[in-house]
Amino acid sequence: MEKRRLYMDYSATTPVKKEVLDEMMPYLTDYFGNASSFHLFGREAKSALDKAREQVANLVNSKTNEIYFTAGGTESDNWALEGVAYAHREKGNHIITSKIEHHGILHTCEYLEKHHGFEVTYLDVDSEGKVRIEDLEAAIKDTTILISIMFANNEIGTIQPIKEIGEIAKKHKILFHTDAVQAAGNIPIDVKELNIDLMSMSSHKIYGPKGIGALYIKTGTKLHTFVHGGAQEKRRRAGTENIPSIVGYGKAAEIAKANMQNHIETLTNLRAKLIDGILAKIPYTRVNGSMEDRLPGNVNFSFEFIEGEGILLMLDMLGIAASSGSACTSGSLDPSHVLMAIGLPHEIAHGSLRLSIGDFTTVDDIDYIIGQLPAIIERLRSMSPLYDAAMKNK
Structure with missing residues (x-):
């Protein structure tokens, strides 16, 4: 009997949708021109580039010329932080971020601190993973030039109070x-509504190709050039554009916008079914992150008395793909910095499992997980001295 293949790691990456691939294919074969060329082949590529830029802009209600294509979210994060830091050094050297950011932000902040003399405040978060607005206001100094707070956390799915943060930044001219x-x-x-000046995005989280993303830069924002060379991306990010991937990203953005309400409703219902099923069947389990302000496809559990690596290995043996946190740090044995920041002790943070749901997840998939996971947790706990000790002390 063929082993089941069940993908529950949509937060790490998503498959490319057929409509997206179909849109890309002609630009890998017939329409292969360089968008900077003046001849017919170049004009075809330039037209596709312009269309994709408009599609991505429409997704977030920006102006078309405020979208700059990058190689992905991490590059966009680096560009935003370094670009602002270097361009506004005469005003100040202070940046505010949070302790639960993606490492694309945290490691860039550490680099700016260590090598360029910038000061960074890393805000604590509450037990749901939210930044406290009063903490943010208290951290602002005369030298503060940038506030960088993620929209939604990649591990626990918590959505931040972005509108309030944007209002504070605007009020203080940061x-x-x-x-x-x-x-x-x-x-x-x-x-526009959220008062965002810069925003990092990525294609492969929304069923587009990998290696392509975007940075939204509000008109008038002073920012250093990230890649020097040609005139591409209004001379701010040089290099021949990756037209096939940009076309794919544009199509993925168009589909995401058209499908948004159904996407949210479907994933939210599947998420609720998964959470209810697991909590009913597995004791000593908690859901990490906010239950109200949460990405529709994100579920993050902590199972007491065991480690997440064992869960992942046993799920993988059943053909189920999941994660214990960010794919960017999956090689690390340290507990998640996000789970530690929301106050979980080491031993509980180690027993985390992220199951992320996407557009191809079915009710049958959820039922399968609910049916398989309890036996895995029970088996791992039967080998755990921590569990044995806890049961004896009951």
Whole structure:
């Protein structure tokens, strides 16, 4: 009997939808021109580039010329932070972020601190993973040039109070960047309404190709050039454009916008079924993150007395793909910095499992997980001295 293949790791990456691939294929074969060329082949590529830029802009209600294509979310994060830091050094050297950011933000902040003398405040979060607005206001200094708070967390799915953060930044005349890699295309975003100055996005989280993303830069925002060379991306990010992937990203953004309400409703219902089923069947289990302000496809459990690596291995043996947190840090044995930041002790943070749901997840898939996971947890706990000790002390 063939082993079942069940993908429950949509937060790490998504498959490319057929409509997206169909849109891309001609630009890998017939329409292969360089968008900077003046001849027919170049004009065809330039037209496709312009269309995709408009599609991505429409997804977040920005102006078309405020979308700059990058190689993905991490590059967009680096560009936003370094670009603002270097361009506004004469005003100040202070950046505010949070302790639960993606490492694309955290490691860039550490680099700016260590090598360029910038000061970074890392805000604590509450038990749901939310930044406290009063903490943010208290952290602002005369030298603060940037606030960078992620839109929604990649591990626990918590959505931040972005509108309030944007209002505070605007009031204090501080630039506001948000890493919206997990959010853009999965929940509605209006950059104008939310007072966002810069926003990182990525194609492969919304059923587009990997290696392509975008940085929204509000008109008038002073930002250093990230890649020097040609005139591409208004001379701010040089290099021949990856037209096939950009076309794919544009199509994925168009589909995401058209499908948004159904996407949210379907995933939210599947998520509720999964959470209810697991909590009913597995004791000593908690759901991490906010239950109200949460990405529709994100579920993050902590199972006491065991480690997440064992869960992942046993799920993988059944053909089920999941994760214990961010795919970018999956090689690390340290507990998740996000789970530690929301106050979980090491031993509980180690027993985390992220199951993320997507557009190809079915009710049968959820039932299968609910049917298989309890036996895995029970088996691992039967081998755990922590569980044995806890049961004896009951």
